[in-house]
Amino acid sequence: MSYSLRLLTAIAAAKAARTLSRICRHGGSTFPGIVAEHIAPGISRQLAQQLTRGRFLVSGTNGKTTTTRVLSAILRHAGWRVVHNRQGANLPSGIAATLVLATDPLGSLNAYAGLFEVDEAYVPAITTIIQPTVALLHNLSRDQLDRYGELDHLLRLWRETFVDHPTSATVVANADDPLVVRALEHIETPIVWYGFSLPESQNSTPIDFTDARYCSCGAVLSYRSILYGHFGQWYCRQCGRERPPLDVSGSQPILRGAAGSRFSAKIADAHFDITIQLPGFYNAANVLGALAAAVAGGVPPNTAVAPLAQISPAYGRGELVESESHRLRLWLVKNPMGFLQALTTALYDQSPRGVLLMAINDRIADGQDVSWLWDVDFEKALTADSFSAIVCSGTRACDIAVRLKYAGMPVDRLIIREQLLTGVETAFALAQGDSILPVFATYTAMRALRELFVRLRWVGPEWEV
Numbered sequence: 001m002s003y004s005l006r007l008l009t010a011i012a013a014a015k016a017a018r019t020l021s022r023i024c025r026h027g028g029s030t031f032p033g034i035v036a037e038h039i040a041p042g043i044s045r046q047l048a049q050q051l052t053r054g055r056f057l058v059s060g061t062n063g064k065t066t067t068t069r070v071l072s073a074i075l076r077h078a079g080w081r082v083v084h085n086r087q088g089a090n091l092p093s094g095i096a097a098t099l100v101l102a103t104d105p106l107g108s109l110n111a112y113a114g115l116f117e118v119d120e121a122y123v124p125a126i127t128t129i130i131q132p133t134v135a136l137l138h139n140l141s142r143d144q145l146d147r148y149g150e151l152d153h154l155l156r157l158w159r160e161t162f163v164d165h166p167t168s169a170t171v172v173a174n175a176d177d178p179l180v181v182r183a184l185e186h187i188e189t190p191i192v193w194y195g196f197s198l199p200e201s202q203n204s205t206p207i208d209f210t211d212a213r214y215c216s217c218g219a220v221l222s223y224r225s226i227l228y229g230h231f232g233q234w235y236c237r238q239c240g241r242e243r244p245p246l247d248v249s250g251s252q253p254i255l256r257g258a259a260g261s262r263f264s265a266k267i268a269d270a271h272f273d274i275t276i277q278l279p280g281f282y283n284a285a286n287v288l289g290a291l292a293a294a295v296a297g298g299v300p301p302n303t304a305v306a307p308l309a310q311i312s313p314a315y316g317r318g319e320l321v322e323s324e325s326h327r328l329r330l331w332l333v334k335n336p337m338g339f340l341q342a343l344t345t346a347l348y349d350q351s352p353r354g355v356l357l358m359a360i361n362d363r364i365a366d367g368q369d370v371s372w373l374w375d376v377d378f379e380k381a382l383t384a385d386s387f388s389a390i391v392c393s394g395t396r397a398c399d400i401a402v403r404l405k406y407a408g409m410p411v412d413r414l415i416i417r418e419q420l421l422t423g424v425e426t427a428f429a430l431a432q433g434d435s436i437l438p439v440f441a442t443y444t445a446m447r448a449l450r451e452l453f454v455r456l457r458w459v460g461p462e463w464e465v
């Protein structure tokens with residue numbers, strides 16, 4: 001394949017930009033992509049055409065980094081050479097950086113398949129760039145409202161991308177999420193639906209019912225069973241809409257706390273026992289989605305399930321950090337649903353009356369409006385008996401403390417330490433024995449903690465992780 005001088009110049013400049021940002025210890029993973037697209041507009045689309053074996057798009061509000069990571073492990077286990085935006089650079093500039101940096105100086109990619117985690121608001125733009133062969137649409141729930149506006153806007157974007165325009169992609173979608181199903185209503189291309197077949201129970205009511213309370217006909221949705229949040233076997237008493245029949249289904253996951261879970265998956269009439277190290281119901285759903293996408297993309301089911309037990313949690317998704325004297329488990333929190341799930345999972349095997357650290361920042365990457373903290377259902381997830389102290393840290397330490405106070409938590413056990421280092425030191429001083437300290441942190445607080453741990457030599461620099 002021959003390319004224009006402009007394109008080759010763009011590749012060389014992007015690689016120089018990466019070297020510069022590393023020398024300057026400036027961790028911007030999208031800068032080379034911005035440089036390349038500036039010099040040769042359309043370079044990403046041109047390079048993506050080399051990925052002839054498959055181009056996987058993965059999007060959703062929660063779990064897309066983990067789901068993409070699981071899918072990557074499956075494809076690599078199947079022997080595929082994959083390029084993957086693994087540092088969570090999920091905007092168009094990040095996709096451009098990933099592609100450009102994976103080329104040789106003559107513009108040839110060292111892979112024949114692509115795996116792209118995509119920010120849910122950029123699904124239309126990135127679909128145009130990469131022309132996915134498999135599109136995994138995982139879930140929708142509220143994120144920081146100041147970034148995206150209402151959920152309705154995202155529903156419209158997804159609908160325009162996959163329903164209003166004919167797509168050549170195989171769409172793999174989460175049937176347990178009524179919002180995803182609503183976005184894809186009347187789609188003409190075949191869909192692979194995945195979800196969990198759980199025992200039916202009377203009067204199932206979602207804990208967090210606010211994201212998908214209503215059917216598109218206006219009636220309140222009912223549920224025969226619920227996996228978590230608003231995900232489950234939903235139906236509408238008024239108009240008869242219901243969860244689509246499942247093509248790939250999971251059984252009730254048996255949780256093992258932060259250590260993971262077990263469930264069985266049914267794919268094309270074959271059953272597979274799945275054991276994963278990734279905690280919580282939401283990770284069982286992440287794994288099932290990745291499995292369904294891999295099989296839709298051409299990986300045999302028995303090959304796809306083989307590497308699952310070996311996959312450890314991604315950066316900040318229940319990841320364990322250990323020093324000689326201390327252990328922490330890091331939970332990245334960025335929206336009500338994610339925070340609730342992380343909290344529930346962390347408390348599952350937390351010693352009674354342990355210490356928790358919540359580090360909340362309000363910088364641009366966190367979302368500057370922290371009012372979403374009021375939508376986290378702390379009232380359901382926490383009781384005064386479930387902790388001995390909560391250390392509130394970060395630039396919005398006071399906001400999270402006020403939120404917890406209004407959730408009914410005893411004020412004398414809420415300790416405010418805005419500085420992250422002081423927050424960590426205080427939490428360790430209060431924690432007893434060899435317990436693991438759960439840390440819930442927004443994006444920039446997580447990055448700052450990570451830098452702190454690198455300085456303490458508890459973890460390696462981020463690009464080696």
Ligand SMILES: [Zn+2]
Pocket residue numbers: 215216217218219236237238239240241
């Ligand atoms: Zn209805």
